Amino acid sequence: MSATQQLSFIARYSLTLSLMAFLGAAFFLPWVGAGPISISRVLHHQSPDYEILLQLRLSRTLLALVAGGALSLAGALFQAMLRDALATPYTLGISAGASLGAVAVIAAGWETFFGIPMTWIGALSGAFAVLVLVLGGAIQQRRISAFSLLLTGIAINSICAAFIIILSSFAGMSRSFSIARWLIGSIDATSYVSLAVLAAVVLLVSAMILTQARNWNLLAVGERWAASRGVRVGVLLTQGYILGSILAAAAIALTGPIGFVELIVPHLVRSRISPDHRLLMPCAFLLGGTLLALCDAVGRIIVPPAEIPAGAVLALIGGPYLVWVIRQRMPAEEI
Amino acid sequence: MSLLLEVEGVSFSYGSRSVLNSIDLRAGQGEFLALVGINGSGKSTLLDIVSGFRSPEAGSVLIGGRSQREWKRREIAQQVSHLPQAIHADLPFTAEQLVGMGRYPHTDRWFESEEDHRAIRAAMERTSCWTQRHRTFRSLSGGERQRVLLAACLAQNASALLLDEPSTFLDIEQQLHCFSVLREEAQSGKLCIAAMHDLNLALTYCTRLVVLADGVIAYDIRTAEAHDNKRWLGVFSKRLDMSTTPAGSPWVWYQ
Numbered sequence: 280m281s282a283t284q285q286l287s288f289i290a291r292y293s294l295t296l297s298l299m300a301f302l303g304a305a306f307f308l309p310w311v312g313a314g315p316i317s318i319s320r321v322l323h324h325q326s327p328d329y330e331i332l333l334q335l336r337l338s339r340t341l342l343a344l345v346a347g348g349a350l351s352l353a354g355a356l357f358q359a360m361l362r363d364a365l366a367t368p369y370t371l372g373i374s375a376g377a378s379l380g381a382v383a384v385i386a387a388g389w390e391t392f393f394g395i396p397m398t399w400i401g402a403l404s405g406a407f408a409v410l411v412l413v414l415g416g417a418i419q420q421r422r423i424s425a426f427s428l429l430l431t432g433i434a435i436n437s438i439c440a441a442f443i444i445i446l447s448s449f450a451g452m453s454r455s456f457s458i459a460r461w462l463i464g465s466i467d468a469t470s471y472v473s474l475a476v477l478a479a480v481v482l483l484v485s486a487m488i489l490t491q492a493r494n495w496n497l498l499a500v501g502e503r504w505a506a507s508r509g510v511r512v513g514v515l516l517t518q519g520y521i522l523g524s525i526l527a528a529a530a531i532a533l534t535g536p537i538g539f540v541e542l543i544v545p546h547l548v549r550s551r552i553s554p555d556h557r558l559l560m561p562c563a564f565l566l567g568g569t570l571l572a573l574c575d576a577v578g579r580i581i582v583p584p585a586e587i588p589a590g591a592v593l594a595l596i597g598g599p600y601l602v603w604v605i606r607q608r609m610p611a612e613e614i
Numbered sequence: 615m616s617l618l619l620e621v622e623g624v625s626f627s628y629g630s631r632s633v634l635n636s637i638d639l640r641a642g643q644g645e646f647l648a649l650v651g652i653n654g655s656g657k658s659t660l661l662d663i664v665s666g667f668r669s670p671e672a673g674s675v676l677i678g679g680r681s682q683r684e685w686k687r688r689e690i691a692q693q694v695s696h697l698p699q700a701i702h703a704d705l706p707f708t709a710e711q712l713v714g715m716g717r718y719p720h721t722d723r724w725f726e727s728e729e730d731h732r733a734i735r736a737a738m739e740r741t742s743c744w745t746q747r748h749r750t751f752r753s754l755s756g757g758e759r760q761r762v763l764l765a766a767c768l769a770q771n772a773s774a775l776l777l778d779e780p781s782t783f784l785d786i787e788q789q790l791h792c793f794s795v796l797r798e799e800a801q802s803g804k805l806c807i808a809a810m811h812d813l814n815l816a817l818t819y820c821t822r823l824v825v826l827a828d829g830v831i832a833y834d835i836r837t838a839e840a841h842d843n844k845r846w847l848g849v850f851s852k853r854l855d856m857s858t859t860p861a862g863s864p865w866v867w868y869q
Binding site for chain 2: 502550555
């Protein structure tokens with residue numbers, strides 16, 4: 280088998296398996312929950328099984344698939360941009376900005392605006408404010424680099440965390456609880472209109488990111504490396520920052536700042552399938568969605584009738600995984 | 615010899631520290647230039663400017679008679695390849711994947727073609743790293759990494775190769791092999807410019823010595839004539855002197 284055929288075989292094989300996992304999650308996970316659902320009752324549109332499946336479980340499974348895919352792809356993108364396998368939308372301050380926006384809205388007691396949940400508007404506004412702040416600073420310096428993005432991200436994380444604590448202190452007991460729950464991140468049933476808007480944004484932005492996959496490979500090696508292989512580094516970093524921020528903010532607005540999916544999935548795909556972003560990115564999207572939907576389903580059935588938020592399930596898996604990743608990294612870096 | 619690179623009045627500074635001050639340099643196909651000078655003399659900065667990674671504050675760079683600003687970045691990459699001093703590839707790319715990136719400027723295909731794979735293999739075999747093709751870059755030793763990076767430059771098949779300290783981390787045999795490969799590239803009609811510190815390697819393999827000092831080109835001499843005027847050695851150290859090897863080549867030694 281020639282090198283080209285081998286690459287093509289690995290690509291087809293891994294993409295097919297990832298797609299099967301994604302579609303399998305979409306078909307089977309809605310049936311998983313605290314109470315059993317009868318297929319025949321659903322087929323005959325009988326209450327409450329039909330409503331539970333279509334209005335609750337299917338919508339939240341689809342939300343998990345799209346949001347998980349978006350977060351995982353954003354993670355893979357930021358890891359390439361910063362050349363660090365542990366970088367995430369959190370590292371660059373986007374998640375912190377979105378969280379602060381949503382927390383401010385919850386603390387103020389605003390619930391909806393013309394039927395749109397205010398946490399969405401708050402999260403998107405917060406992420407957009409961070410985006411403008413970071414890019415504005417970079418443009419003033421006339422040069423954007425991964426290093427400057429990273430330093431700015433660290434500063435923004437600290438500032439946003441401080442404001443979130445201040446807002447929580449003044450929010451009162453019940454709103455503080457709402458803030459804490461939102462910050463863990465969870466998948467709740469949502470309207471199909473909201474889901475369609477999220478899916479459209481995520482698919483469009485993901486396609487734009489994927490078309491640049493070869494350039495993310497170059498940037499993941501180094502900025503000089505990319506520049507001398509035909510990449511306009513400043514333009515690409517700006518594009519990546521904007522597109523990644525939109526992906527992360529759109530997902531976080533609907534689910535809260537769910538962590539670890541953007542860390543675990545790209546890392547697994549990178550080590551098990553390929554670090555090549557032409558394969559890594561589509562597989563990370565499909566498997567990221569699958570993992571979040573799976574965690575949401577596990578959270579539904581583990582202590583019925585109570586539900587554990589998907590963010591908490593992921594944190595319980597992701598925390599130990601992160602420790603394992605760090606232990607794995609040490610020997611390679613010491614070489 | 616056809617003119618390939620023209621650097622005209624190029625100046626550059628990092629903040630208030632001026633590094634290059636109105637540099638003029640012309641080089642053509644078939645030449646192998648050694649860009650030498652003490653640490654901080656601006657060798658890497660000049661290579662960055664020629665490769666298009668940095669923009670000069672004043673002056674211009676012409677590639678093939680056309681201003682660098684008129685070229686698209688990808689067109690420059692087809693003409694000029696750059697070997698950086700070091701890269702920090704934390705992500706686990708294999709040696710073959712890194713070399714394969716040298717082919718990106720030449721194709722719009724999603725994956726590399728058979729022709730690209732042949733070019734990748736040829737480049738890796740020339741720098742003796744084909745057997746390490748499946749290993750991750752970060753697991754390689756310093757010398758092995760340097761050979762992989764050189765292979766990536768060769769696979770890019772550009773008209774001009776800019777090399778920032780290409781012999782770093784290489785053992786003596788590999789240094790000689792690396793410079794033999796670069797000399798072959800120059801003899802096949804390419805332009806090679808290597809920023810380096812080993813004056814004897816420069817005198818043995820290169821055709822021209824370009825000595826940077828105090829932000830300007832202090833000396834630009836043919837290596838065959840380096841022995842005629844030894845004043846250029848003073849730029850590096852007062853302890854240097856020059857004699858001739860039994861083969862008749864100039865040789866720098868220190869007291």
